[in-house]
Amino acid sequence: MTGGAILRVVGGVLLVLALAGCTGSSLKLASASATTPYRGTAGEAATDPGNADYGVTPDPSMPITIATPRLDPNHTYSLPELINIAQLSNPATQAAWQRAREAAAATGIAEGAYLPIISADVLAGYAVTSNTAPGINTALVSVPDGTITTSGMQAVPSLAVKWLLFDFGARDAALATAQQVSFAANVGFNGTHQKLIYDVSNAYFQYSAARAQSRIDRAALDNARVVLEAAQARLDQGVATTMEVAQAKQQVAQAEFDLTGATGRERSTYAMLLGAMGVSPTITIKVQDISGKPLPRQVPDNLDQMIVASLQRRPDVQAAFAQMKASEQGIAAARAEFLPRIALTGTINRTIGSYSIHDTRFDSTASLDVNQPNAAVLLGVTVPIFDGGMRDARMEAAVAAASASQQDFARLQSTAAQEIVVAYDVLRTSLSANAAATELVNAARTNYEAALDYYKNGLGTLADISVTQTGLLKAQYAQAQARSDAFVAAATLAFATGTLTSANSF
Template sequence: MAAGFGALLLLAACSTSALNLAPASPTTPYRGTAGTPAANAVGADFAVTPDPSLPITIAAPKLDPAHNYGLSELINIAQLSNPATQAAWQRAREAAAATGIAEGAYLPILTADVLAGYAVTSTTAPGFDGVLVDIPNGSITTSGTQIMPSLAVKWLLFDFGERDAALATAQQLSFAANVGFNGAHQTLIHEVSIAYFQYSAARAQSRIDAAALDNAKVVLTAAEARVEQGVATTMEVAQATQVVAQAEFDLTLAQGRERSTYSALLGAMGISPATRIKVQDLGGKPLPRQVPADLEQLITTSLQRRPDVQAAFAQVKASEQGILAAEAGFLPKVALTGTVNRTFGSYSVTDSRFDSTATLDVSQPNAAVLLGISVPIFDGGMRDARLDAAKANAAASQQDFARLQGAAAQEIVVAYDVLRTSLSAYAAATALVNAAKVNNEAALDYYKNGLGTLADISVTQTGLLKAQYAQAQARSDAFVAAATLAFATGTLTSAQ
């Protein structure tokens, strides 16, 4: 009794001392390793100790440094390197394996067991009064070792559809994981495409700013020439110098945005941010000529092929099967069981009444085949709670499915409108750029010939720069909207 009480105290002490694994206070930095007491840290440095054993697995694919990679090639690299698609594949395999578990419930369960040990039993044996001798009360003690190998089989024959519902649920969830795998690839294609178009737009803006800097330098040269000719003042040169400095500043910012969008492209691909890769310019890739005409029909057909909508509908079907499984829990189950075993033992039997001992060796076979019916009667309301939970889950799945359809339709409409607006904006910006170029070239020629002013050139250059920015942004927006519309309609399905 004392030993047991001491063991309980020891366990309680171990439970209390486990708190020393945590920091000593809310303001005390943690130092230590897993499973060891936290060390007392000096100061308020909350740095984490580097772990050399931590595996770093950022993808760094082998690339051709001389090759310019186009969008389809970037997508192919991403599909091979990004952990998101690998994880989606493993989840699909996990869901497929779950159907195997559900199918296994239809088969008998066969188990083999071996029990071995030493046992001592003692029973009271009555004495009796004899004619010649009296036998006092005593005990019979049996001790010895035994081993009992056994083979058991249990086969559930009938359960009112509970296994059928479980299998149907697993199949629906496997389907949801499979289309989710395709959806993961579609999402990756979309993210890489968007990052590529944004990087292309940033590069275009860098080129615009570089050209603006060249133009500013031309104006500065012209101003310096006019001063030498005596037809301008040094104030014009100073103003032209300021414009050059502003153009250099704008170019620096544009190059920074270009580097940021390049890093975002590598991040979307799921490869190391230190990777150096040449990326093809969007160049003269033609824009879509027009958007689809029938928006209502586009929404209907798109929702029917979107992976997330199909996966949500599979979740609805799976939740409905959950109700059937919960209802089957109220009904009896019929099972067949069978056992085969043999007991091997060697025993010593001692009878204290006669002060005698005998040895007994046993080898006893046993076998049984039983048909059983299990009828649930009372379980504290657990079956009712399971059924209520299943019904609530099915209702929630229906609402989630409806919400997803509405959100998906909204995505399609927004992308549709943005694409239409971007195409119109690009057409307008193109006309504006053409007019601004003519105006700027004329103002520059006038200034070189002494007929215009520096303010005229500044206005026309600013107008040209804004028009070119607007054209580049509208072009990028159109490609982004086209990719987003393709993704929202479930047609962005390959690197091509």
């Protein structure tokens, strides 16, 4: 073995050892044990904090991008205005738009497969070649075997063109798949906006219901205080007992407790509204009340017709249908792998070099300059013969994926139809419940006012007031909840039928 060969072997061994050392040192990036907290930065060895604190070091370089839209503190925002703010602020819509753009770009990639690929390369460097030359043995000359060594600098600029002419539909299938995926992403983008409109509307109606319950509890507290004043007045007149006054004070305390819980729920639903909008939970925004908003219209009668029309326009169903068609194109692409491909290849290059040629037989050296152009145009046919069953496996996978997409599409239609029916029934029930609750409130208010007048005039008891007040409170709660449920059910039905398409849907 020559000295150069030995050096190459030693160098290779040292390189392998160095790579092995790097692999081992990379484990230093993790904690020393399963009970050792991690401290460190990306790419640096982990350190042991010396305690059981598993906190994470704050990263001041991390951007915090919670949306804080500029709002008018004196303006009361309606539901369409809140939806518009959400569509501008919520990152979900921006992410869906970028995914749609990504899918559109993938279509461009598939279209590019129909065009030739042109590439330019330049190879330059120092080259050495050695060839054994036979000796010369004659009666006059005897030259032993030797070596001809050619060395020098060379450059080879080249231009290559490759054009796939025919592939039995593989590119067509790839383009059709990309187009269907792009369509699915685009309708998914619209679906993201519809979901955002629904989420904001739902949170808005829940917040409105909580505000209504707070108003009811405030009115109940005022009523309890009126009863307490009446009980105190009767006690001062000697027609009531201290027990009645104590009971009236208990009702005031209970009303104050109920109001505290209601205001807490109001704050929680307000935070839910801000969360649905995708804005900072610390901003303050005035929200319009729905007390004067008319209830949704009655639901349509032909439920079957509504289901069919709804499924045909729902973004998620359309996206699933597009995915199913895309998966069917996968079968065509897998089938094309069994067939030949015809491509045209052309190359143009030039070899430029300056070489030194040394012949050991004569111990002579010569110089050679080369500037040689080359060109070729070739038509190639690639015929797959054997690949260990990979094409068969791809075909089976494509068929299975297409079948699964068909079943997913059918399942989604069934689920969507169920959602429509449930929302339809809930809306119909909520409208009926609201009508019944309105009658109940009117009757309960009449009973309470009559009981209060009787008690003030010394004809009734505090127990009568307590019963009628509780009945009025429950009826008002039921009315507020039924009204909110009707709006939520209408929003749910509109979302389920694919008609909740803009901020002005309500």
